[in-house]
Amino acid sequence: MATSSPLLSAEGLTKRYGDTLALDALDLSIAPGEVYCLLGANGAGKSTTINCFLDFVRPDGGVAKIGGQVVAQHPLETKKRLAYIPETVMLYGNLSGLENLEYFATLATGARPATEELVAHLITAGLRDDQIRQRVGGYSKGMRQKVGIAIALAKRADVLLLDEPTSGLDPKASNEFHRLLGLLRERGAAVLMATHDLFRAKESGTRIGIMKAGRKVAELRADEIGHADLEKLYLTHMHD
Amino acid sequence: MIREIARKEFRELTRDGRFRLSAGIVGGLLLVASLAGFTAWREQAAQRDAAQNSMQALWFGQPAKNPHSAAHYGLWAFKPQLPLSFIDRGVDPYVGTASWLEAHRQNEFRFRPAMDATAAQRFGDWTAAAVLQHLVPLLIIVLAFGAFAGERERGTLRQLASLGVPTRALMTGKALGVAAALALLLIPVAVVGSALVLNAMGADGLLRLAAMTAVYLAYFGVVLGATLLVSAKARTARAALVVLLAAWAVNGIVAPRLAADVARMAHPTPTAREFTAEVQTALANGIDGHSPASARGKTLEDSLLKAYNVAKVEELPFNFNGFAMQRGEEHGNEVFDHYFDELWSTYAAQDRSQLLGAVASPLIAVRFLSMGIAGTDAAQHRAFATSAENYRRELNKKMNDAIAENAGAGQAFTYQADETLWRSLEPFTYEAPGLGSVWRTHLVSAVVLLLWMGLVAVLTRRSTSLAVV
Ligand SMILES: Nc1ncnc2c1ncn2[C@@H]1O[C@H](COP(=O)(O)OP(=O)(O)OP(=O)(O)O)[C@@H](O)[C@H]1O
Numbered sequence: 001m002a003t004s005s006p007l008l009s010a011e012g013l014t015k016r017y018g019d020t021l022a023l024d025a026l027d028l029s030i031a032p033g034e035v036y037c038l039l040g041a042n043g044a045g046k047s048t049t050i051n052c053f054l055d056f057v058r059p060d061g062g063v064a065k066i067g068g069q070v071v072a073q074h075p076l077e078t079k080k081r082l083a084y085i086p087e088t089v090m091l092y093g094n095l096s097g098l099e100n101l102e103y104f105a106t107l108a109t110g111a112r113p114a115t116e117e118l119v120a121h122l123i124t125a126g127l128r129d130d131q132i133r134q135r136v137g138g139y140s141k142g143m144r145q146k147v148g149i150a151i152a153l154a155k156r157a158d159v160l161l162l163d164e165p166t167s168g169l170d171p172k173a174s175n176e177f178h179r180l181l182g183l184l185r186e187r188g189a190a191v192l193m194a195t196h197d198l199f200r201a202k203e204s205g206t207r208i209g210i211m212k213a214g215r216k217v218a219e220l221r222a223d224e225i226g227h228a229d230l231e232k233l234y235l236t237h238m239h240d
Numbered sequence: 241m242i243r244e245i246a247r248k249e250f251r252e253l254t255r256d257g258r259f260r261l262s263a264g265i266v267g268g269l270l271l272v273a274s275l276a277g278f279t280a281w282r283e284q285a286a287q288r289d290a291a292q293n294s295m296q297a298l299w300f301g302q303p304a305k306n307p308h309s310a311a312h313y314g315l316w317a318f319k320p321q322l323p324l325s326f327i328d329r330g331v332d333p334y335v336g337t338a339s340w341l342e343a344h345r346q347n348e349f350r351f352r353p354a355m356d357a358t359a360a361q362r363f364g365d366w367t368a369a370a371v372l373q374h375l376v377p378l379l380i381i382v383l384a385f386g387a388f389a390g391e392r393e394r395g396t397l398r399q400l401a402s403l404g405v406p407t408r409a410l411m412t413g414k415a416l417g418v419a420a421a422l423a424l425l426l427i428p429v430a431v432v433g434s435a436l437v438l439n440a441m442g443a444d445g446l447l448r449l450a451a452m453t454a455v456y457l458a459y460f461g462v463v464l465g466a467t468l469l470v471s472a473k474a475r476t477a478r479a480a481l482v483v484l485l486a487a488w489a490v491n492g493i494v495a496p497r498l499a500a501d502v503a504r505m506a507h508p509t510p511t512a513r514e515f516t517a518e519v520q521t522a523l524a525n526g527i528d529g530h531s532p533a534s535a536r537g538k539t540l541e542d543s544l545l546k547a548y549n550v551a552k553v554e555e556l557p558f559n560f561n562g563f564a565m566q567r568g569e570e571h572g573n574e575v576f577d578h579y580f581d582e583l584w585s586t587y588a589a590q591d592r593s594q595l596l597g598a599v600a601s602p603l604i605a606v607r608f609l610s611m612g613i614a615g616t617d618a619a620q621h622r623a624f625a626t627s628a629e630n631y632r633r634e635l636n637k638k639m640n641d642a643i644a645e646n647a648g649a650g651q652a653f654t655y656q657a658d659e660t661l662w663r664s665l666e667p668f669t670y671e672a673p674g675l676g677s678v679w680r681t682h683l684v685s686a687v688v689l690l691l692w693m694g695l696v697a698v699l700t701r702r703s704t705s706l707a708v709v
């Protein structure tokens with residue numbers, strides 16, 4: 001139900017691991033301003049989908065496109081506009097949060113941003129003033145995810161690939177994270193988020209897709225359905 | 241971008257306690273080895289000068305005596321050692337640095353510390369070259385084995401790979417970062433080394449030091465590039481480390497040993513005893529084995545009598561014994577030339593075939609270059625030996641000619657010469673071959689090192705994709 005041309009799209013995306021069909025002709029299309037939540041059991045193929053958009057995995061069939069460009073053919077260009085936040089954002093423990101952000105932001109943009117700007121991003125992402133100069137080795141998981149958000153802000157990413165970004169966060173941290181997500185969406189980003197959190201999917205998603213064994217078995221608008229019905233729908237699909 | 245990658249790599253390394261410890265140890269060893277080597281070199285140089293002077297004084301101070309006994313009295317020739325030999329002592333401990341020059345024989349070299357040393361001493365004889373050739377590469381491996389594999393294992397490589405940074409930039413940046421951390425350790429040593437060398441031998445020494453620095457930097461570059469390549473391919477940091485340590489052992493120990501053994505088998509040299517025996521036999525029987533000394537003497541006598549148309553040697557216009565002794569000396573020289581040339585050529589052939597091992601071990605090429613630049617390789621030993629031998633021949637000819645010209649008939653061994661004759665022999669001097677001849681000798685080694693650099697550079701530039709998991 002994209003209103004403008006999609007920023008993210010998968011066309012017949014297929015990936016095989018030996019006998020396992022991790023992705024089975026998956027089609028997806030995500031426009032700017034959309035938060036697409038991908039639900040599905042363990043092993044359904046959510047991470048594989050995201051990895052195809054990152055060129056970490058080469059599909060056996062079909063294409064993943066970012067901004068109309070085929071990822072496998074333009075691995076560097078397509079990455080310029082995306083930000084990736086996995087379950088735990090892995091950072092350099094020897095460096096402070098600010099130094100990590102400075103490093104990733106410089107590498108992503110090709111120029112070193114001003115320190116005040118970076119500090120502002122970290123504050124926006126929810127880190128406290130006294131935390132940003134501490135070494136990341138002592139950061140909690142939630143603090144690491146915040147640095148991940150700050151990287152996305154500094155990079156001015158308009159494509160976000162999130163792989164269970166809030167699993168393991170406490171409810172307040174998770175809430176904060178999704179509030180920030182809303183901020184990025186309002187700025188026109190296209191977000192693809194794999195998650196097991198039906199509640200959050202309904203709350204902050206604009207569209208929801210349910211995957212099973214590499215296929216998309218349902219797709220709906222988040223405002224079309226209530227919490228209870230979503231859970232029912234999900235369980236129905238998981239059962240047969 | 242590359243600068244940023246290098247900066248971060250450098251910052252992480254220098255904050256790492258393990259780096260500080262290992263770099264401190266290697267840097268300390270290098271400094272101690274250099275300073276100790278330099279002190280030893282300076283003492284030896286002073287001793288050698290003193291010995292050379294007193295020996296020259298003894299030669300000049302000989303009382304009136306028969307020139308032939310003066311030739312037997314003899315002289316020492318000492319090989320002057322370039323200051324850079326304090327970095328790399330090369331073959332000197334094995335072949336010696338002084339030769340006894342006397343009548344009738346080309347002697348082997350003396351002062352071979354390796355012959356007197358116990359096994360423990362030999363092991364403890366850490367020169368700066370040993371640190372540069374073995375420990376610095378080990379340090380590079382320890383610093384860089386995790387550059388990619390470690391990030392892959394910790395998961396930061398995913399974050400890095402999601403940014404859209406070209407792999408080549410990552411490679412270059414990381415290489416520069418590690419290089420900068422190494423420079424922190426090597427620059428102080430290089431400064432101390434330059435100060436010592438400049439103080440000891442001036443501009444030519446600096447040129448050699450620059451050449452040596454270039455050789456070792458190229459070597460470190462190869463090691464660093466190879467380490468990063470392995471790290472980029474390895475799944476885990478531990479796997480990278482295992483592979484790299486194996487490569488380190490092959491490069492530093494296995495391949496050089498194997499190459500040396502194979503070279504010795506392919507081009508065997510006689511033992512010292514066999515060699516001496518062969519030379520003795522040839523001196524007695526002629527190189528062809530069929531002209532014993534007595535027969536040669538008789539032939540000489542007959543031809544002289546005939547040429548001067550006289551009946552007895554006493555009637556010749558010169559002293560026959562003096563003339564015959566010089567002839568004998570010349571025959572000996574032919575024998576020596578023949579056998580020593582053969583020996584030297586075998587050694588050179590061994591060195592050449594050792595270089596085949598450089599396919600697996602760039603260190604083999606580096607060692608030849610390092611010794612060459614330090615002035616302690618086999619070629620420069622040979623150059624000195626040849627020069628000393630020529631001087632010995634000049635000495636003998638002067639003594640024999642003096643007898644032939646001045647001694648009366650039958651007075652070859654009673655005739656006495658004085659200081660004028662001793663002083664007519666210029667003191668022995670030796671000019672070591674220049675840097676140009678070193679490059680010519682070790683051209684193949686230089687090319688091999690360049691090829692290794694090229695190989696690593698090409699492989700690094702070719703690596704475009706990095707597996708993130
Ligand atoms: N590198 C791999 N090698 C072999 N099989 C793999 C590999 N990566 C994924 N798979 C398989 O592909 C299928 C999809 O895996 P994927 O990680 O995409 O699932 P997911 O939906 O992200 O699951 P989860 O909710 O547990 O994160 C699974 O059957 C998995 O076992």
Ligand SMILES: [Mg+2]
Nearest residue numbers: 046047048163
């Ligand atoms: Mg997953």
